Amino acid sequence: MVNMKKNLIAVCLGLACFSAVAKDNVELRVDGTLVTAACTPTLNNGGVVNFGHIPLGNLSKTAVNRLGRKPITLTITCEQPTSIGFTTMDNRQDSLQNMTISDAWPDGSVSSATGNQYGLGFTAGNVRIGAYTVAVQPSNITVDGAKADGLRNMPSNDIYNTDWSKMTPAGATASGHPGYLRTITAATTGTLIPVAGKVFVYPLDVVAGIQATDTLAITDDTEMDGSATFSLVYL
Template identity: 30%
Template sequence: MKKSVLSLAVLMSLASANAMAATTDLTVTGNITPAACTPTFANAGVVDYGSLAVTELEEISYGYLLPKKSLNLSIECNTPAAFALIASDNRRDSGQAAGAGFGLGKHQDQDIGAYRISWSSENVLIDGVQGTTVESMDAGNSWQIVAKGMFEESGYWPSFRVGFSSGVEPRPTAASSVNVIMDILGHVKKDLPFSDRVELDGSTTVELLYL
């Protein structure tokens, strides 16, 4: 599996200048990807809730639900390429339990809450045509079609991948353009000191891997 980077390292070792048979070795290593794909979130990837009062939020057993937000993810490639996506939580120290989503940061050393990133396969376009979502639990060795896609935090699920297919085969399709409307659903915990201003601080990195 190749990542969307081009790396080149030049390594050189020099023999002693006093050796009878002085030699020098030059090693060139690197990889060239088959395509260049650029993933981009709309609104620079910012989901802004502005100012919300707790009384405006729906109460549930373990907290308060944040309003659903939607954000478009577009992936443009200079030549058709098959790829997968993984997501990493930059606020993993929020202490979210496995499967609880991505952390929303901390307030006075307390975990604020969590959010999930998911989408319906109805909201997937591949080269302008309706597509579907595929996922892998074994780092891309096998795939299955799912009606609803979502990101799993790579720290908890290192072998999880998501991709997109334009056919009936359960594997990512080589594409020049993919557009997905994603939903962000989150909650904040009940035991936060809401007498203070609580600032949400979620951050997720989405990485594209060439297949």
């Protein structure tokens, strides 16, 4: 009888130790902040970047044709100081013709990565016209009138990723593709923490390139049809 009691005690102790380290449930937390501030993004010129009429006879028949650089400015206006960023999404991704576009970024470097380019639509013969890039001018960003540093996170589906790095002229790219989204925001000079402000100004450059005219095989006037959506990210 004594031995049986000892065995029972040993079993009970074993169960107690097991239950102290093992759990059969886990908690799901849903976090977020309801903000009272509202912010509005606007692009000057109605959001239109116009490269004008481009005579095909002036273009290369066999090489990528860089059409030039056009400026446009994104302004984000908030009702009260807010930490805010933005993403871009290519609305014509199916028409993207990946190519090497020279002098695409503010430092003069080329663009060749698919994730950093946007589609320009199709010809009447269903040929992809080309691609364009969108780059921030990092040295000209302002928040409430003061110079600010541009920040970006690594491209992914997690637009709230807070692993920020300072934007450089060679890495001032927006990214507009699923799985390759990047949030861009601003910080007080010399810091890596998004700053709260009421008016954020991001000067942008758009550089476009189209395929060789022999490849395009255009016989009628053809409209380029690039389109991207800018969306705000409350940080």
